[in-house]
Amino acid sequence: MFRQLFPDEVQRDVRKYVNKVVSYVYPFVEITFHEYEGDSWFERSKAFVSIERYLSTNSSNRAKRLKANVVKDCESVVLSMDDYEEVTDEFKGIKIWWTSSKSIPQQRALFSYRGDEEKRYYKLTFKREHRDVITKNYLQHVLDEGKAIAVKTRQRKLYTNNKSENWSGYKRTMWSHIIFEHPSTFDTLAMDPKKKKDILDDLMMFSKSKDYYKKVGKSWKRGYLLYGPPGTGKSSMVAAMANLLEYDIYDLELTSVKDNTDLRKLLIDTSSKSIIVIEDIDCSLDLTGQRKEKKEESKEEEKDPVRKKVEEDKDKKNKGSEVTLSGLLNFIDGLWSACGSERLIVFTTNFVDKLDPALIRRGRMDKHIELSYCCFETFKVLAKNYLDLESHELFSTISRLLEVTNMTPADVAENLMPKSFEDNAASCLNKLIQSLENAKEEARLKAVEDARIKAEEEASKKIEKSEEKVQDSDAKLGNGEQKKADQDADKVQVTDVKENGVTMHR
Ligand SMILES: Nc1ncnc2c1ncn2[C@@H]1O[C@H](COP(=O)(O)OP(=O)(O)OP(=O)(O)O)[C@@H](O)[C@H]1O
Ligand SMILES: [Mg+2]
Numbered sequence: 001m002f003r004q005l006f007p008d009e010v011q012r013d014v015r016k017y018v019n020k021v022v023s024y025v026y027p028f029v030e031i032t033f034h035e036y037e038g039d040s041w042f043e044r045s046k047a048f049v050s051i052e053r054y055l056s057t058n059s060s061n062r063a064k065r066l067k068a069n070v071v072k073d074c075e076s077v078v079l080s081m082d083d084y085e086e087v088t089d090e091f092k093g094i095k096i097w098w099t100s101s102k103s104i105p106q107q108r109a110l111f112s113y114r115g116d117e118e119k120r121y122y123k124l125t126f127k128r129e130h131r132d133v134i135t136k137n138y139l140q141h142v143l144d145e146g147k148a149i150a151v152k153t154r155q156r157k158l159y160t161n162n163k164s165e166n167w168s169g170y171k172r173t174m175w176s177h178i179i180f181e182h183p184s185t186f187d188t189l190a191m192d193p194k195k196k197k198d199i200l201d202d203l204m205m206f207s208k209s210k211d212y213y214k215k216v217g218k219s220w221k222r223g224y225l226l227y228g229p230p231g232t233g234k235s236s237m238v239a240a241m242a243n244l245l246e247y248d249i250y251d252l253e254l255t256s257v258k259d260n261t262d263l264r265k266l267l268i269d270t271s272s273k274s275i276i277v278i279e280d281i282d283c284s285l286d287l288t289g290q291r292k293e294k295k296e297e298s299k300e301e302e303k304d305p306v307r308k309k310v311e312e313d314k315d316k317k318n319k320g321s322e323v324t325l326s327g328l329l330n331f332i333d334g335l336w337s338a339c340g341s342e343r344l345i346v347f348t349t350n351f352v353d354k355l356d357p358a359l360i361r362r363g364r365m366d367k368h369i370e371l372s373y374c375c376f377e378t379f380k381v382l383a384k385n386y387l388d389l390e391s392h393e394l395f396s397t398i399s400r401l402l403e404v405t406n407m408t409p410a411d412v413a414e415n416l417m418p419k420s421f422e423d424n425a426a427s428c429l430n431k432l433i434q435s436l437e438n439a440k441e442e443a444r445l446k447a448v449e450d451a452r453i454k455a456e457e458e459a460s461k462k463i464e465k466s467e468e469k470v471q472d473s474d475a476k477l478g479n480g481e482q483k484k485a486d487q488d489a490d491k492v493q494v495t496d497v498k499e500n501g502v503t504m505h506r
Contacts, residue, residue: 028125029134035120050146051122055098056080057149058089083120091138097125151273156180156242159250161266164258174269180249182239189233189240190381190409191371199237200244202367207245207342219338223345223364227352228371231410234348237371238277241344248274254284260327264336272342281347282354325356332364373406382409386416387425394429401436405443411435 003011037045065082081087086099102120126134158180167174186200206222213220224241226234242249250270257263270276278284331337332345347365349355360368374382376399383389415432418424 027128029128029131031124031135033122033124047143048120048122050143050150051098052080052146053149053153054142054146055087055122058145091141092133094126094130094133094138096134096138099123099125151246156246157248158182159248159270161250161252161256163256164262167262174266175250177248180242182243184236184239185243186240188381188385189236190374190378190385190413191233192375192377193381195369199367199369203241203244206344210342220341221337221343221345223332223366224347225352225360225365225368226346226348226371227350227368229373229408230350231408232371232373233409234371235279237369238275238346238348241346242275245275245344246273247342247344250274250276252276252278254278254281254323254328255321257321257323259322260324260330263323263327263331267331267336268339270340270343272340274340274342275344275346277346277348279348280350281359282349282351325359329358329364332359374402374409374412376402378409379412382413382416383429386413387418387428389425392425392429394426394433397433398429398436401433401440405436405439407436407439 006014033045033048033051035044035048065085067080067082081098081100083100083102086097089096089098100120100122102118104118124134156179157177159175159177161175162173186196189196210220226237228234238249241247248271252266254263257266267276345365347355347360352360352368359365379398379402380390380395383392383395412432415435416428418428
């Protein structure tokens with residue numbers, strides 16, 4: 001009736017005055033947080049999402065009607081208050097009311113991006129006298145808590161870079177990802193306990209040192225170089241690190257990156273709280289800066305088939321990528337590397353001596369971790385994990401054998417794993433002992449063979465030397481005879497001269 005009877009201007013004036021009068025008597029302040037703000041049609045407001053998370057854990061058991069939202073890619077389910085629900089919260093003894101609501105526009109937009117045009121929002125209501133505490137402290141508390149809950153409940157991801165050629169087009173993504181679910185942890189990782197503790201402390205210290213890094217003027221990142229023979233747990237350790245710190249992993253395949261510019265783009269597109277890992281850095285590209293010397297090294301490679309294969313792979317992969325050593329150095333600690341924070345950069349390699357010293361100097365790769373063949377300490381962790389054994393009478397034999405053989409933790413683990421339902425701890429340990437004995441015997445035979453080859457080489461060298469000596473002495477001898485012959489010839493000449501009776505002193 002009011003609308004029909006009075007013209008618009010009168011209605012506006014009346015509303016204005018009513019609001020004024022109400023605001024004098026109404027003792028509450030209201031703040032609304034909309035789901036979509038301003039021009040952002042696709043992305044939900046960060047504040048709204050944080051509040052949703054906060055309320056879902058702090059108030060969802062109090063609200064009677066809940067709504068389940070499945071977060072992007074079915075990662076998790078978030079329970080939030082249903083529309084028009086109200087819950088209360090308390091902060092420093094102050095009572096706060098949260099209501100969820102939505103506004104429905106009277107006219108539908110011509111082009112609607114979202115299915116419906118309802119605008120959801122949360123309304124926060126509190127008494128006017130608490131305005132300062134709520135706006136300055138409570139809101140920050142809600143946003144921080146919401147963010148922390150999101151980090152805790154999020155599913156971590158394992159990213160890999162797409163080939164540079166596939167970056168263009170409407171579905172432009174540099175990284176593809178899957179949910180990261182590797183079971184490796186520092187508990188299951190077999191290595192010397194002292195070394196393990198050292199790495200654990202280092203990682204935990206890093207994750208808590210945000211302010212320290214700021215104070216000393218360093219960007220908040222740390223480099224790890226993991227090196228050792230194949231099957232010693234380098235990749236497992238990267239997974240354990242990610243599980244410990246709850247970071248995402250970016251597995252960077254350098255050979256798919258076209259050039260240094262693309263490498264930089266990839267770096268910018270990574271998020272904080274992540275590990276950027278480049279596996280087998282020595283085979284990824286020719287980053288050693290020793291390309292010219294390679295020909296000279298070929299003899300060494302002939303002896304070592306693993307190295308030879310690595311070199312061949314490297315040559316094959318190298319084609320098509322123009323990433324250079326300096327590009328990679330810039331990637332690790334250039335100006336662009338400071339974008340984002342809380343990041344670990346991990347390199348793994350089988351041949352640490354092949355890497356350019358500039359690449360692995362401290363500051364770039366701050367911590368060098370060697371993962372080596374299985375020792376008794378490592379074995380004990382594996383026995384606990386695989387067979388639930390803390391001690392056994394066969395342990396002493398195994399300890400003795402491990403001291404004289406080089407077996408990787410991967411091989412030991414394989415032997416310890418039961419292969420049939422009849423297998424038990426003793427049979428698995430015996431299997432391991434048998435393998436160790438075999439390895440020992442193989443190593444002995446190899447040593448004998450090596451010694452034989454060495455002895456043969458030395459013998460042939462000796463023969464070569466003595467032949468050279470003989471040739472030298474022959475040559476010397478030849479020279480001496482020639483001289484003597486020359487002298488004789490001279491003498492003959494002299495006598496001739498005498499005989500002829502011409503100027504004898506000539
Ligand atoms: N130190 C270890 N602790 C526990 N398990 C290990 C360890 N080392 C190896 N393994 C086992 O062996 C398998 C291979 O290990 P991993 O892939 O981590 O080796 P790697 O050092 O990365 O080898 P490569 O140099 O060939 O990449 C793993 O799946 C794991 O089960
Ligand atoms: Mg590996």
